[in-house]
Amino acid sequence: VANVSALVDAAAAGDQEAWNALVARFNGLVWSVARAHRLSPEDASEVVQTTWERLVGHLDSLKDRAAVGAWLATTARNECLKTLRLSARQVLAPPEELDAPATDPGVDEGLLTSERDAALWRAFGGLDAGCRRLLRLLVADPSPSYLEISQALDMPIGSIGPTRARCLEKLRQRAAAAGLSREAGSSIG
Amino acid sequence: VSEHDERGQDMADEGEMLLARLGTLMELVDPAPPDVDIAAQAVFTARDFELELAELLADSLLDSEEHAALVRAGDAPRELSFRGPDLRVEMQVTARGPGRVDLRIQLVPPVPAEIVVENRDHGTQAAGEADWTGSFVLFDQRPGSTRVRCTPAEDDRRGVRTEWTRL
Numbered sequence: 378v379a380n381v382s383a384l385v386d387a388a389a390a391g392d393q394e395a396w397n398a399l400v401a402r403f404n405g406l407v408w409s410v411a412r413a414h415r416l417s418p419e420d421a422s423e424v425v426q427t428t429w430e431r432l433v434g435h436l437d438s439l440k441d442r443a444a445v446g447a448w449l450a451t452t453a454r455n456e457c458l459k460t461l462r463l464s465a466r467q468v469l470a471p472p473e474e475l476d477a478p479a480t481d482p483g484v485d486e487g488l489l490t491s492e493r494d495a496a497l498w499r500a501f502g503g504l505d506a507g508c509r510r511l512l513r514l515l516v517a518d519p520s521p522s523y524l525e526i527s528q529a530l531d532m533p534i535g536s537i538g539p540t541r542a543r544c545l546e547k548l549r550q551r552a553a554a555a556g557l558s559r560e561a562g563s564s565i566g
Numbered sequence: 567v568s569e570h571d572e573r574g575q576d577m578a579d580e581g582e583m584l585l586a587r588l589g590t591l592m593e594l595v596d597p598a599p600p601d602v603d604i605a606a607q608a609v610f611t612a613r614d615f616e617l618e619l620a621e622l623l624a625d626s627l628l629d630s631e632e633h634a635a636l637v638r639a640g641d642a643p644r645e646l647s648f649r650g651p652d653l654r655v656e657m658q659v660t661a662r663g664p665g666r667v668d669l670r671i672q673l674v675p676p677v678p679a680e681i682v683v684e685n686r687d688h689g690t691q692a693a694g695e696a697d698w699t700g701s702f703v704l705f706d707q708r709p710g711s712t713r714v715r716c717t718p719a720e721d722d723r724r725g726v727r728t729e730w731t732r733l
Binding site: 388393396397400401404405407408412418421422423425426427429430431433434459460462463466484485486488489494497498500501512513515516518542545546548549552557 | 711
């Protein structure tokens with residue numbers, strides 16, 4: 378992994394390659410933050426762009442350049458909350474729309490061709506919103522740090538490990554209930 | 567190691583495997599789309615050395631539920647405030663009818679400036695000039711993701727572009 382603060386320095390000096398490397402390193406995280414907040418792909422794209430635009434404006438003034446990922450996560454989270462509040466206030470949503478759907482908007486589940494994958498996806502979709510958000514962030518590519526996750530979800534770093542374990546156990550139970558366990562004579566993966 | 571511990575470890579391992587598999591699925595069904603990566607790179611390419619970013623500081627629709635109710639009812643304009651290093655941009659958005667809004671822009675401090683209002687949803691832009699009172703009005707616009715670029719007529723003050731904001 379390239380030294381992140383060196384990339385920020387180089388980008389601040391005008392190096393497009395360094396900027397692209399930052400995008401490659403962190404765009405998965407920023408996208409996941411938006412999707413973990415259940416924004417539509419369109420709104421998520423807008424949040425991602427706004428977040429990077431803000432970084433351009435702050436390249437010179439970032440206090441902790443090594444923590445640019447956490448800065449991006451915080452900024453993305455704030456933008457998500459703004460977008461959610463705006464869409465709730467611009468239109469009066471009918472009550473049924475206030476109940477979140479079991480699966481996330483804009484996910485192409487048709488790509489899950491195997492029954493096992495579809496079952497795992499359903500098990501994930503059946504988790505509570507807090508667990509879905511955390512797991513969505515944990516599987517971001519490249520993998521975010523706990524500091525970044527903490528900023529993205531406004532959650533104390535110390536609670537991430539225990540919550541992760543609790544959510545994985547719930548996922549495992551749901552998967553087992555769907556017949557996706559080693560006891561059922563199948564291997565995962 | 568007791569049988570109980572072993573079973574606990576097995577379950578934890580299984581959870582980790584499920585998480586890894588979930589990661590693979592997520593890459594398949596919900597990756598950051600390539601055009602989102604490209605747009606993030608282009609933000610840097612298109613950065614504006616002339617104009618400073620004016621960040622959204624206040625939005626009456628976001629900041630007050632009471633005001634939001636008035637805005638929705640068409641009884642009050644939405645008021646937005648963007649702050650740049652040398653210049654603030656105040657914007658009032660008034661609903662004009664279905665799918666149309668009027669924009670009133672006030673620069674603070676009031677300075678004459680060239681103003682461009684861009685709408686990226688519709689790929690349109692409208693240009694004009696704020697006079698010495700620093701105000702500019704644009705009637706009958708389509709709402710959508712909008713930003714304002716302001717270039718003061720005199721050189722002693724840096725111009726600004728607001729963040730994209732959904733109207």
